[in-house]
Amino acid sequence: MPLPKAELHLHIEGTLEPELAFELAERNGVKLPYADTDELREAYRFEGLQSFLNLYYELMAVLRTERDFEDLANAYLARAAAQGVRHAEIFFDPQAHTSRGVGMDTVVEGLWRALGSSEDNHGVSTQLILCFLRDESAELALETLESARPYLDRIVGVGLDSAEVGHPPVKFREVYEAAAALGLRRVAHAGEEGPPEYITQALDVLGVKRVDHGLRCMEDPALVERLVRDRIPLTVCPLSNVRLRAVDTLADHPLPAMLDAGLLCTVNSDDPAYFGGYAGDNFHAVRDALGLSKDRLRALARNSFVASFLEHDEERRQRYLAEVEAYAFP
Numbered sequence: 158m159p160l161p162k163a164e165l166h167l168h169i170e171g172t173l174e175p176e177l178a179f180e181l182a183e184r185n186g187v188k189l190p191y192a193d194t195d196e197l198r199e200a201y202r203f204e205g206l207q208s209f210l211n212l213y214y215e216l217m218a219v220l221r222t223e224r225d226f227e228d229l230a231n232a233y234l235a236r237a238a239a240q241g242v243r244h245a246e247i248f249f250d251p252q253a254h255t256s257r258g259v260g261m262d263t264v265v266e267g268l269w270r271a272l273g274s275s276e277d278n279h280g281v282s283t284q285l286i287l288c289f290l291r292d293e294s295a296e297l298a299l300e301t302l303e304s305a306r307p308y309l310d311r312i313v314g315v316g317l318d319s320a321e322v323g324h325p326p327v328k329f330r331e332v333y334e335a336a337a338a339l340g341l342r343r344v345a346h347a348g349e350e351g352p353p354e355y356i357t358q359a360l361d362v363l364g365v366k367r368v369d370h371g372l373r374c375m376e377d378p379a380l381v382e383r384l385v386r387d388r389i390p391l392t393v394c395p396l397s398n399v400r401l402r403a404v405d406t407l408a409d410h411p412l413p414a415m416l417d418a419g420l421l422c423t424v425n426s427d428d429p430a431y432f433g434g435y436a437g438d439n440f441h442a443v444r445d446a447l448g449l450s451k452d453r454l455r456a457l458a459r460n461s462f463v464a465s466f467l468e469h470d471e472e473r474r475q476r477y478l479a480e481v482e483a484y485a486f487p
């Protein structure tokens with residue numbers, strides 16, 4: 158039995174496995190510029206975030222109908238459940254679909270067909286986080302939030318993703334204010350490739366209470382001190398960091414130093430179909446490469462539930478935490 162955990166940094170579009178991409182391409186009459194899954198996998202060598210994003214957006218062409226989004230989410234939930242995920246807070250990128258003529262309704266209704274029954278079908282509780290594409294305009298982000306209004310009962314919060322450098326959090330002040338007024342929780346990718354100042358901006362300007370990645374905080378001791386003091390969780394994605402060259406190898410990953418500093422880190426998969434593994438795979442990878450003890454692994458699992466947006470259901474959070482404490486490592 159795997160260690161129970163919450164997944165807090167997971168882009169649903171990043172769970173599109175090559176096999177499903179080809180199946181959906183066939184179903185929708187979309188021609189992919191790859192002969193087969195082997196040739197597609199050959200393209201999974203990334204120089205950095207942008208080279209990954211190019212492929213990530215290209216493959217989304219196969220996602221067209223509610224059923225496609227449902228199948229995508231169900232495939233993820235089955236894999237996540239098998240790796241001990243008990244609760245998943247799932248990002249989606251509506252602008253990457255609406256820009257192709259696929260409506261917000263198709264995306265949310267399709268995802269919800271899987272998420273709405275996930276506890277019964279997979280034993281995984283779920284929440285949805287709507288992400289704005291930071292390399293698109295602030296106006297488009299506001300329009301996107303507006304078009305999500307009919308679905309806000311299914312969306313717990315907003316996030317900020319896509320190409321980070323040159324697109325600082327401050328660009329999205331207004332839409333985050335609007336999201337806060339709607340009672341939405343706020344997170345943002347910051348300090349993945351961008352500088353530590355982007356993390357500070359995400360906290361000060363966007364009012365985020367949880368930071369996605371946050372790796373580069375380690376370059377700024379005063380920022381680390383603040384993140385520790387204010388118990389700001391960081392959703393760290395080790396395999397992603399290697400594949401996107403934020404770190405040279407897993408053995409060089411700052412996760413142990415981050416934990417030593419007292420940061421509230423969690424371990425997540427980001428875009429597992431592209432980066433070589435799901436949540437459990439990331440736990441195993443850091444255990445093996447960084448020699449993390451069972452106590453540290455248990456602390457990471459505990460952190461994942463502490464950092465999750467379960468304020469409306471503290472009883473559930475406590476139940477999950479009890480599962481972590483009771484877990485017997487093999």
Ligand code: ADE
Nearest residue numbers: 168318319320346427428
């Ligand atoms: N979109 C999907 N994965 C991402 C990542 N790791 N960083 C920024 N945007 C993303």
Ligand code: ZN
Nearest residue numbers: 168318346427
């Ligand atoms: Zn991400």
